[in-house]
Amino acid sequence: MKNIKDYNLNELKEEFIKLGEKPYRAEQVFTWLYIAQVTSFDDMTNLSLDLREKLKKEYDFHNFKIIKKQESKDGTKKYLFDVLDGNAIETVLMEYHHGKTLCVSSQVGCKMGCKFCASTGINFSRNLTSGEIVEQLLAVQRDENIKINNVVFMGIGEPLDNYENVINAIEIINNQKGINIGARHISISTSGLIPKIYELADSNLQCTLSISLHATNNNKRNSMMPINTKYPIEDLIKACKYYIKKTNRRISFEYALAKENNDNLEDAKELVKLLKGMLCHVNLIPINKIENGIYSKSTNENIMKFRDYLNSKGITATIRRELGSDIDAACGQLRRKNL
Ligand code: SAH
Numbered sequence: 542m543k544n545i546k547d548y549n550l551n552e553l554k555e556e557f558i559k560l561g562e563k564p565y566r567a568e569q570v571f572t573w574l575y576i577a578q579v580t581s582f583d584d585m586t587n588l589s590l591d592l593r594e595k596l597k598k599e600y601d602f603h604n605f606k607i608i609k610k611q612e613s614k615d616g617t618k619k620y621l622f623d624v625l626d627g628n629a630i631e632t633v634l635m636e637y638h639h640g641k642t643l644c645v646s647s648q649v650g651c652k653m654g655c656k657f658c659a660s661t662g663i664n665f666s667r668n669l670t671s672g673e674i675v676e677q678l679l680a681v682q683r684d685e686n687i688k689i690n691n692v693v694f695m696g697i698g699e700p701l702d703n704y705e706n707v708i709n710a711i712e713i714i715n716n717q718k719g720i721n722i723g724a725r726h727i728s729i730s731t732s733g734l735i736p737k738i739y740e741l742a743d744s745n746l747q748c749t750l751s752i753s754l755h756a757t758n759n760n761k762r763n764s765m766m767p768i769n770t771k772y773p774i775e776d777l778i779k780a781c782k783y784y785i786k787k788t789n790r791r792i793s794f795e796y797a798l799a800k801e802n803n804d805n806l807e808d809a810k811e812l813v814k815l816l817k818g819m820l821c822h823v824n825l826i827p828i829n830k831i832e833n834g835i836y837s838k839s840t841n842e843n844i845m846k847f848r849d850y851l852n853s854k855g856i857t858a859t860i861r862r863e864l865g866s867d868i869d870a871a872c873g874q875l876r877r878k879n880l
Pocket of ligand 1 (some may be wrong): 653656657659694695696698699700730731732751752753754756795797821826827828829831872873874
């Protein structure tokens, strides 16, 4: 059966027209779904009983089941959701001073093969639909009785490898008649799918783009991120410059620091050369250890030296807080699971 949450507002109106219903009915349903957050058509009390029955025959809600919920000592919460087809994905809720941030998954598994990331350890299974992306927010909001303030596409999967569903989910999340989270409070992180970066730049979506850079030359980046052999650094930086010019928005570069791999002063110098003059910010991530991982975390001293060097050269750099590592909820630790 079709998932009622797979449609943005315009698409839902078209669906209703096909059913011989007035488009404003679609708007009522949309509001029930995302503002009132009801979980069945029977709760939509301003629809006639006939219409409710008709909708029940066509669509269902695909409400996720929580298989497991873990809480870190820093307050981070990790959900393992049953996505109702024998697969399970993880979603992470974090509390920052600027509100509640949800880290959502975009695929079941990942094709990118980054050597430091657990999400890639098990094979790719499928894309999540827009409704399944949106449901991660709804399920957490229902469970915790909260309103999410920020969404980051930094869970399992490569969001730009599931471009259409991700953009469609963002439309639902961003719509004022929907979940109503401002585009600037939504971040997409990518390992660097260049053609999609151009597409995103041209889409005029005001969300924040993060680039998983992690290395400053092709040899090193190839060894960490196989996708770099297809989309090398110089082309990636060119795409980023186009994105900045087109959107006038600052890009955030993620750089996970691995001991004796990419964390010495030479790397920092190369990074400055690469990013000089760009409207950007560097987010340093102390690399999180994963099962069978070949990389280990840099020393605190190196991490701070790296940050200070970048800042001294006029490139703003911050160190990402390590939230949830005790429950394997930190960057790179999320995995797809089979039920
Ligand atoms: N596929 C997207 C989304 C993942 S986002 C992307 O590659 O950007 C999660 C961020 O955490 C990315 O920057 C990713 O490279 C980084 N990451 C992955 N594994 C990590 C690890 N073990 N330690 C720290 N950061 C990691």
